[in-house]
Amino acid sequence: MDQKRLKKRLFLNDLFKNLFSLSVVFALLVLGILFYRIIADSIGWLSIKFLTGNLSIFPEKAGIYGVMVGSVWLMSIVVPVTLILGVSTAIYLEEYAKKGNIQMLIKVNISNLASVPSVIFGLLGLAVFSRLFNLGSSILAGGLTMSLLVLPIVVVSSQEAIKAVPSYLREASYAMGADKWTTVRRVVLPVALPGILTGAILSLSRAIGETAPLVVLGIPALLLRVPTSVMDNFTALPIQIYYWTLDTVLTAEYANLAAATIVVLLLILFMMNSVAIVIRNKFEVKF
Amino acid sequence: MSDRETDVREIIQNNIRNKKGIVNKIMPVFFFIMASVSVLTTIGIIVTLVTDAYKFFSAVGLSEIFSTRLAPLRAEDPTFGILPLINGTIIITAIAMLVAIPLGLTAALYLSQFASPRVRKTVKPILEVLAGIPTIVYGFFAYTFVTPMLMSLIPTLESKNALSPGIVMGIMIIPLVASLSEDAMNAVPEILKEGSLALGSTKLEVAIKVVIPSAISGIIASFVLAISRAIGETMIVTIASGSSKAFTFDITRSMQTMTSYIVEFTSGDAGSGTTGYYSLYAVGLILLSFTLVMNLIAQYISRKYREEY
Known part of the structure; x- marks a missing residue:
């Protein structure tokens, strides 16, 4: 009798272990299918001509050179703005702020800001940057909107990096007669730099793939010139994927163009994440 | 001197x-x-x-806002009933949760209770890749692969429908549920699990009778955060669910969520100063309140019901 019950319990254990593992297998399988489908759709379309050509309504002629330039321009706004804002905020919270209401307010604010849907940031950008500051759908408006969107990521990761700097390093610096700013600049920041950079790259990879805020800003689906300044209109990789996917109803080959653009986008993300991992493993100092 | x-x-x-x-x-x-x-x-x-x-x-009058008639782009007498958008948001979120919660929770149980350290170390980063893929890519996947596949199973399925983006969004959210509930499960002290094992429990019994009850607050918080994430998700639904403003519970048909309403309306010609333009911000405000309430609930649950050891 007892033997039978034990057998049943062990059987159930094995059964559910396998069932549970199926969930993981399912998720991995979907990931595999997704990659396979996208690569299969892009084969034959992803070529040097595609990377160096300009947009065209004819699928065979279309290239994404201008789109990639647009994404690079966008990042040229996002990188400095988020780094300056994010690292300064983290330094303020960890090094300067007294424990109290203001520090709590900023911390709670940042964690709530991180969970605001990205499309809401688009509305903010539309009302403030596009309309109020009259920046329209320029690179500057898109870049500033995107910077605010990824700001919480940079702040939180920089905070973690600064927190990880042991306090005896700071105390040693003070003991040598250094003042607070010198200590922050010469001791804390250099030690925290790998962690800060890792977070910055991760936030950047979020910004480069984010679509909704840019669509809300009214980035046009027209065949634009390659942008040459931050005040120019532009299109970016995710935007182009969006419009090509929508237009597959009209021209089936647009699906292939979208897939090829997705491959480019994923490769960029993959490279950025690899760099982040290398920085974390190679340069991070452990105490 | x-x-x-x-x-x-x-x-x-x-x-x-x-x-x-x-x-x-x-x-x-x-x-x-x-x-x-x-x-x-x-x-x-x-x-x-x-x-x-x-x-x-x-x-716009309150009786019009809380109606099911939504026709913001009609030239004469546009109507702004928000219920179709709220209905679409809730239905697509519900489909996503039906996928994400069971799969995410069981994946977390497998990884934290059953998997060997080696399996865990290889599988977890790959699962994180799912979370790192831009949502526009999922939108493309839902529209060009999942929808046609579902159409061969359900012939009445429209090319834009609520089912496909719901499922794909659920898959996208699996890593969120899995990693947050796994964190909660790992926070359960080893002595509780070992005590139960020593009394002769199988791993499954430990998981169900010890780990889940102890970690329940963190697990539920992860569900609530997942709901918040699904409500705010934009590109998958915009691409794969279309922009039908009908008030319907039929998941084989096109539905519009609050997020995709905002995208559709801004990428069209929303003239500044029109009621249609202001409706964007009203929908945005309601969307923000939804996600904010969900986040506050999640924070409340994980703070209030946390077991202290």
Whole structure:
């Protein structure tokens, strides 16, 4: 009798272990299918001509050179703005702020800001940057909107990096007669730099793939010139994927163009994440 | 004291007072100003949403807002009933949760209770890749692969429907549920699990009778955060669910969520100053309230019901 019950319990254990593992297998399988489908759709379309050509309504002629330039321009706004804002905020919270209401307010604010849907940031950008500051759908408006969107990521990761700097390093610096700013600049920041950079790259990879805020800003689906300044209109990789996917109803080959653009986008993300991992493993100092 | 000595002392003091003193006074102010940008962002979001939403609410009657008639782009007499959008948002979120919660929770159980350290170490980063893929890619996948596949199973399925983006969004959210509930499960002290194992429980019994009850607050918090994430998700639904404004419970048909309404309306010609333009901010405000309430609930649950060991 007892033997039978034990057998049943062990059987159930094995059964559910396998069932549970199926969930993981399912998720991995979907990931595999997704990659396979996208690569299969892009084969034959992803070529040097595609990377160096300009947009065209004819699928065979279309290239994404201008789109990639647009994404690079966008990042040229996002990188400095988020780094300056994010690292300064983290330094303020960890090094300067007294424990109290203001520090709590900023911390709670940042964690709530991180969970605001990205499309809401688009509305903010539309009302403030596009309309109020009259920046329209320029690179500057898109870049500033995107910077605010990824700001919480940079702040939180920089905070973690600064927190990880042991306090005896700071105390040693003070003991040598250094003042607070010198200590922050010469001791804390250099030690925290790998962690800060890792977070910055991760936030950047979020910004480069984010679509909704840019669509809300009214980035046009027209065949634009390659942008040459931050005040120019532009299109970016995710935007182009969006419009090509929508237009597959009209021209089936647009699906292939979208897939090829997705491959480019994923490769960029993959490279950025690899760099982040290398920085974390190679340069991070452990105490 | 010689003259020379006082000179040196004066120079040093002047140096400290002028150069370093100023920098040390300026930098905290500079950092504080930078830190206040994040607070200003929040204020900016609330002010823009509330002021423009107010213009909308004062232009459109409450009985019209809480109706099922949504035709914002009609040239004459546009109507702005929000219920189709709320209905679409809830239905697609529900489909996503039906996928994400069971799969995410069981994946977390497998990884934290059953998997060997080696399997865990290889599988977890790959699962994280799922979470790192831009949502536009999932939108493409839902529209060009999942929808056609579902159409061969359900012949009545429309090419834009609620089912496909719901399922794909659920898959996208699996890693979120899995990693948050796994964190909660790992926080359960080893002694509780070992005690139960020592009494002769199988791993499954430990998982169900010890780990889940102890970690329940963190697990539920992860579900609530997943719901919040699904409500705010934009590109998958915009691409794969279309823009039908009909009030329907039929998941084989096109539905519009609050997020995709915002995208559709802005990428069209939403003339500044029209009721349609202000309706964007009203929908945005309602969307923000939804996600904010979900996040507060999640924080409340994980704080209030956390077991202390």
